[in-house]
Amino acid sequence: MLAAAAVAPRQRLCVAFSGGADSTTLLHLLARLRPRFGFDLCAAHVHHGLSPNADAWLEFCARQCAALGVAFHPFREQVARDHPAGLEAAAREVRHGALARVACDWLVFGHHQDDQAETLLFRLLRGTGLRGAAAMAAVEPGSPGRLRPLLGVRRADIRTFAQAASLEWIEDESNADPRHARNLLRHRVFPLIGAAFPGAVPALARASGHFREADGLLGDLAALDCAACGGWPLQRDRLLALSDERVRNVLRWRIREMGGEAPARARLVEAVRQLRTAEEAPLYLPLGAVACCAYRGRLWLEPPRDGAPEQPLAWRQEPVQRWGAGVVRFEPVTGAGLGRAALQRAVDVALVPRWPGLTLRQDRGRPRRSFKNLCQEAGIPAWLRPRLPVLRVDGEAAWIGEIGVAAEFRCGPGEAGVLPVWQR
Structure with missing residues (x-):
């Protein structure tokens, strides 16, 4: 042994x-x-x-x-x-x-x-x-x-x-x-x-050994099905072209891959039923240790909603700042991201959740867009939007997680910059 x-x-x-x-x-x-x-x-x-x-x-x-x-x-x-x-x-x-x-x-x-x-x-x-x-x-x-x-x-x-x-x-x-x-x-x-x-x-x-072998084969099948569905996030239509049993097998396998315990079969049966009946509608289904998310033809699993901090988190040039259950990393770059000099001149720089009336201009010469419209264009589902971190610089939105940098704060060519990256 x-x-x-x-x-x-x-x-x-x-x-x-x-x-x-x-x-x-x-x-x-x-x-x-x-x-x-x-x-x-x-x-x-x-x-x-x-x-x-x-x-x-x-x-x-x-x-x-x-x-x-x-x-x-x-x-x-x-x-x-x-x-x-x-x-x-x-x-x-x-x-x-x-x-x-x-x-x-x-x-x-x-x-x-x-x-x-x-x-x-x-x-x-x-x-x-x-x-x-x-x-x-x-x-x-x-x-x-x-x-x-x-x-x-x-x-x-x-x-x-x-x-x-x-x-x-x-x-x-x-x-x-x-x-x-x-x-x-x-x-x-x-x-x-x-x-x-x-x-x-x-x-x-001896029978337990047979069961272990069969369970391993189901894991191999789930991996093959995931690859055939485009990898994570999965293509929703490809996944739902599989039988209910294989869809449940994929979900069960992925939950275990993420370190969670697979939910009871009844919960997985209900999850697949809702995925099929909801067609292309957005869906957020809690499954114990994870949530099954479907939006705009994609399907994925993620940890349950962790929420955003209620109070602003002042940023004082730290390379990493916690945000909910994840972090925002501020990576040094050149000619991209936020201009470092402008950030250093600012009086108030903080990570905050969205606020009413929040807008952002992504490119010079284009109009400012509402937070809702920005999320729709970026394909961000409604349940994720309250969790998005916003870097507020002297009262203005300079960056929104998964959306990008505001044109007014964008780094110039050859200029030292900072690129925020949200890891959730």
Whole structure:
């Protein structure tokens, strides 16, 4: 597994160390392999404070690491007992948040084949899609990446190895509590399934691999469909020439590419329905972590509206100024943008939102245009207009984001200039 993940010398591996049989076995195995592969090894333990034995567990883990010469990172965290998804989900959320703070190249988990089967069945019972049914991957590249070296090993075999190696571990009493959904599956449902179908656990784990492969193929299809639709932003008519299923697949894939969680299928179904019924009308559809936007034949996804600052933001020659969830960069140029000398002579220079009666002349000899007309000509949808930054110089609009520079403030040939660029 380490070779398959291309774990290199001096890379930093951190074991998620609960002190149970699985993570204890994993830690000892990696400690033995450390000289062979040359990686640096540490372990992180999260003290949730949910068990009266939590302090003793932390001390046990610290002793184990000290005996193996492994750096130990303890975390004491508070778990919200009123979490809407339940105590299990709250503890998992806190645990992952703590592990994310460890500086490492790989987080290593002691998940095994039984965990994989339980995860798949648990998610299927909740109506998961292909991505969820893919369950856990043995190798997940990233920053940090995730490794699960024991994912193909049964729980019983890990216990047998740990006992033969005279390893010590702790038993979390909460793992026997059937009030937790996973424990109910582990202690009551899986014994019944295993009695009737002895090969159920490896079969379910194998099925998760099939689901992962299918999910990857859907991602490849989405990328091909995006390219055929002109890339982002997409050509709306080309996208809607695809089947509803492929349109939803494109949206779902793009949301994940942007780092968000795909919304429920029902929301995507409604989004596609509105896209089809609205024809060429402008559309702004919130989809959880993103919004689906359609305007003038184009379709794209963007973060939800972040709004513009309510108060003017004075500009004092800074190279970057925050604006909402984005920034305005002031790039030095020559013969383009705003004349730097004129800006330096001005008394009041500030980034502000649009104001009533705002106008701007884009070229000398042409009339001033209203903000609304400028936006229409530039193809800026109505929902984006309140967020546009305006650089106001002594009461006049010198530049509007995504529209351009006013003719009166434009830099002359060979003159030092400043080009504002809005990155949203």
